[in-house]
Amino acid sequence: MIVLRTTTAVCLVAMLVLSAGSVTASEELTRAKDLYRSASYDDALMVLSAMSTQSDEAVEVQQYRVLCLIALDHREEARVAMAGLVSASPFYRLPEEETSPRVRAMFSDVRKSVLPGIVQRTYADAKAAFDRKDPDAAVRFDRVLTLLKDPDVASDASLADLATVATGFRDLSKAAVVAAAPPPAPATAAGRGTAPAPTMTPGVIVAPVPVSQPFPAPQMREAREWDGEVQLVIDTAGKVLSAQMTKPIHPSYDAQLLRATKSWTYRPGTKDGIPTQMMKQVVVHLDSRPECSVRIRVGCRQAAP
Numbered sequence: 001m002i003v004l005r006t007t008t009a010v011c012l013v014a015m016l017v018l019s020a021g022s023v024t025a026s027e028e029l030t031r032a033k034d035l036y037r038s039a040s041y042d043d044a045l046m047v048l049s050a051m052s053t054q055s056d057e058a059v060e061v062q063q064y065r066v067l068c069l070i071a072l073d074h075r076e077e078a079r080v081a082m083a084g085l086v087s088a089s090p091f092y093r094l095p096e097e098e099t100s101p102r103v104r105a106m107f108s109d110v111r112k113s114v115l116p117g118i119v120q121r122t123y124a125d126a127k128a129a130f131d132r133k134d135p136d137a138a139v140r141f142d143r144v145l146t147l148l149k150d151p152d153v154a155s156d157a158s159l160a161d162l163a164t165v166a167t168g169f170r171d172l173s174k175a176a177v178v179a180a181a182p183p184p185a186p187a188t189a190a191g192r193g194t195a196p197a198p199t200m201t202p203g204v205i206v207a208p209v210p211v212s213q214p215f216p217a218p219q220m221r222e223a224r225e226w227d228g229e230v231q232l233v234i235d236t237a238g239k240v241l242s243a244q245m246t247k248p249i250h251p252s253y254d255a256q257l258l259r260a261t262k263s264w265t266y267r268p269g270t271k272d273g274i275p276t277q278m279m280k281q282v283v284v285h286l287d288s289r290p291e292c293s294v295r296i297r298v299g300c301r302q303a304a305p
Contacts, residue, residue: 029057032064041068059089060251066094070103082110090118090147091248097222112152119147119159123166130169135177135277136242139233141170142279146246177277208234208266208278216256218286226250226286230257236275238266249284257284 028051035044045068051061062085069078085092094107126140144166153159220226228249233241243261245254269278 029061029064032061036064036068036071039071041071044068045072057252057255059085059092059254062088063092063094063251066107067098070099075106079106079110082107083114086111086114087118089245089248089251090115090122091150091245092251093248095250108152115147115150115153116156116159119144119153119162122147123162126166127169130173133176135173136233138170138173138177139231139242139244139279141166141173142231143244143246145170178271204270204272205276206270208238208269208280211238211265211267213264213266214260215284216253216260218250218253218288219256220250220253220286220288223289224287225289226253226284228254228257228284230261230282230284232261232264232280232282233277234266234268234280235277236268238268240264240266241277246281247283249286253286 028047032044032047032051035041035047044064048061048065048068051057062081066078066081066085069075069081094104096104099107122140123144126137126144129137129140145163147153148159148163148166218226226249227247228245229247230243231246232243235241240261243258245258248254249257268275270276
């Protein structure tokens with residue numbers, strides 16, 4: 001698999017929050033947020049408990065469950081909810097604008113206790129994908145390596161050798177995907193009256209080129225800048241096979257962005273002229289400050305296959 005890194009900076013005026021193309025949060029989640037902000041914590045919990053944990057807003061649902069439980073001083077329940085939140089979104093951090101340092105410290109303690117188990121499960125899932133020759137295995141091992149770089153597990157002695165093992169399997173997965181790519185058409189023999197097949201320099205890699213890559217308008221109320229990363233796997237037809245947030249921006253926007261990637265299309269990347277499945281890291285920068293005008297900048301940096 002070829003790994004590409006694309007940087008996309010999106011600066012959006014706060015007015016875009018109300019644009020017709022934006023994706024709104026569910027009415028029930030909006031209702032729960034309003035109840036929380038009006039200090040009706042028990043009522044907000046009832047609404048949140050009735051919502052599906054499999055929805056696109058699942059992370060935000062769990063976030064507000066934690067906030068309600070903290071507000072009601074249900075500490076043990078809050079710790080359990082925090083553990084569920086970390087399991088659902090390992091890279092998630094509680095927003096500073098809505099939580100006190102004490103609550104964030106509690107969340108950090110819970111995260112440190114839960115994260116090693118998440119790393120082990122993520123590795124087991126990646127290894128299973130490798131064993132069944134799933135082309136998505138390399139992406140899964142990259143996720144393991146990203147988790148291992150987190151400060152909350154970097155010093156864990158029980159995970160000391162896992163980075164080396166995961167890197168080895170990741171590289172084998174990428175090599176297997178490249179080897180499985182269809183071979184180039186044989187060159188026409190000279191002297192048969194047909195023009196010889198064009199030659200090209202071995203190892204020439206051409207990155208996927210966006211055909212349609214619309215970004216959703218953010219719904220965050222704060223006027224500030226946001227940064228994050230989404231990792232894509234793009235197949236030989238230019239379709240996005242999978243997408244995951246390797247650096248979350250905001251729970252509500254992350255869900256919108258991942259939904260949007262399902263419709264993104266690309267002119268597929270090639271190696272030596274042959275369409276090849278590739279992985280891209282898209283770095284997203286949002287600016288919702290009122291003085292910001294809309295602008296998009298795209299750059300590309302590619303790594304070795």
